[in-house]
Amino acid sequence: MNIILLGPPGAGKGTQARFLVEERGMVQLSTGDMLRAAKESGTEMGQIVADVMDRGGLVTDEIVIGLIREQLETVKANGFIFDGFPRTLAQADALADLLAEKGESLDAVIELEVNDEVLVDRIVGRAAEAAAAGQSVRADDNAESMKVRLMEYYKKTSPLIGYYYAKGQLTKVDGLGEIADVKAAIAKVLDS
Numbered sequence: 001m002n003i004i005l006l007g008p009p010g011a012g013k014g015t016q017a018r019f020l021v022e023e024r025g026m027v028q029l030s031t032g033d034m035l036r037a038a039k040e041s042g043t044e045m046g047q048i049v050a051d052v053m054d055r056g057g058l059v060t061d062e063i064v065i066g067l068i069r070e071q072l073e074t075v076k077a078n079g080f081i082f083d084g085f086p087r088t089l090a091q092a093d094a095l096a097d098l099l100a101e102k103g104e105s106l107d108a109v110i111e112l113e114v115n116d117e118v119l120v121d122r123i124v125g126r127a128a129e130a131a132a133a134g135q136s137v138r139a140d141d142n143a144e145s146m147k148v149r150l151m152e153y154y155k156k157t158s159p160l161i162g163y164y165y166a167k168g169q170l171t172k173v174d175g176l177g178e179i180a181d182v183k184a185a186i187a188k189v190l191d192s
């Protein structure tokens with residue numbers, strides 16, 4: 001089973017993806033994690049994307065589609081969780097093609113719904129908590145870049161909600177509840 005977790009930054013996609021990895025043995029493909037790894041290892045691609053990421057903008061379709069293609073070619077899995085990908089209609093089309101080439105299907109698109117005010121609080125709170133605990137804070141976890149990330153989401157990613165709805169693949173889950181409740185709601189979708 002292959003699924004997409006869709007939702008704005010801070011909606012809890014990463015948290016829920018980790019549960020699915022632990023409990024169902026699925027493989028999480030997070031383009032954000034891949035790009036951060038590229039940035040940290042100082043690869044040429046990492047240097048190219050660093051600025052855009054820190055400002056909260058979207059990295060080019062070509063780069064992220066390339067990353068996903070590579071993973072789909074090399075990693076074997078019972079099921080993939082696409083986390084933070086696709087983020088544009090071009091990426092969604094590319095994913096459909098890549099899956100079709102492999103003879104794989106897309107089984108569900110789960111939209112985690114949250115409101116903007118809660119999101120900004122969550123992201124800024126995540127940065128403050130990490131700083132207090134002496135952990136490293138994501139370079140893009142601050143109010144300024146958060147605004148850009150939200151704007152990018154509404155301009156470029158939110159059209160995917162209509163796209164997957166029209167394909168009959170979208171299910172909405174309330175992302176504002178307790179983490180365990182969100183988890184249960186996702187399990188219900190996957191097991192139905």
Ligand code: AMP
Nearest residue numbers: 031032053056057058059064084085087
């Ligand atoms: P995330 O960890 O998913 O919030 O991603 C962090 C940052 O990586 C985003 O703000 C973008 O700059 C970049 N990024 C991650 N995934 C994508 C994608 N599918 N398309 C474009 N940029 C992406």
